[in-house]
Amino acid sequence: MGIPRQLPNAITVARIPLAVVFFVLLLIGGAAGADSLALRWVAGALFVLAICTDWVDGYLARRYDIVSDFGKLWDPIADKLLTGAGFLGLAILGEVPWWIVIVILIREWGITVHRFTIVHEQVVAAAWMGKVKTVVQAVALGWALLPLHVLVGMPVWTVTTIVLMVAALVLTVASGIDYVVAQVRGRASAP
Secondary structure, X not given: OOOOOOHHHHHHHHHHHHHHHHXXXXXXXXXHHHHHHHXXXXXXXXXXXXXXXXXXHHHHHHHXXXXXXXXXXXXXXXXXXXXXXXXXXXXXXOOOOHHHHHHHHHHHHHHHHHHHHOOOOOOOOOOHHHHHHHHHHHHXXXXXXXXXXXXXXXXXXHHHHHHHHHHHHHHHHHHHHHHHHHHHHHHXXXX
């Protein structure tokens, strides 16, 4: 028994409006101040749900052998919109330093723009390091977005957030370098 061929792509596309709704809820909750704990839980849970769809669409596409060029191109874009909204929202709320967010967003959108510029030549799927980077970013953002400080205490939450954000930053930069090196090598070996 199969699944509809477009289901993985539909899940990918659904992540885009989820990113917008999540971002709005996060900012509204942040503007509401201390009384917004419930809204922060909703925004954080929506982020976790949306980022989990990344695993679901990839699993379905591979499991049923329906990987498409559309999915290879738009899946990372949907991920970047969602994670970018998370990083940007946390920076706006003053919970993550702007310099970390700027470095991450420059790398993320630089690679995305490059993918769009070469899409007529080839569709570049995410490499293994890019996938690991996305997982670490998802864990870091999930941790930072959910108001877990009420469960583990503010010191533990703060230190863990810093460690996870630094890990996400390092992997983001390293995977960006890996992508550039792979593209340069690919161009050099092309006829």
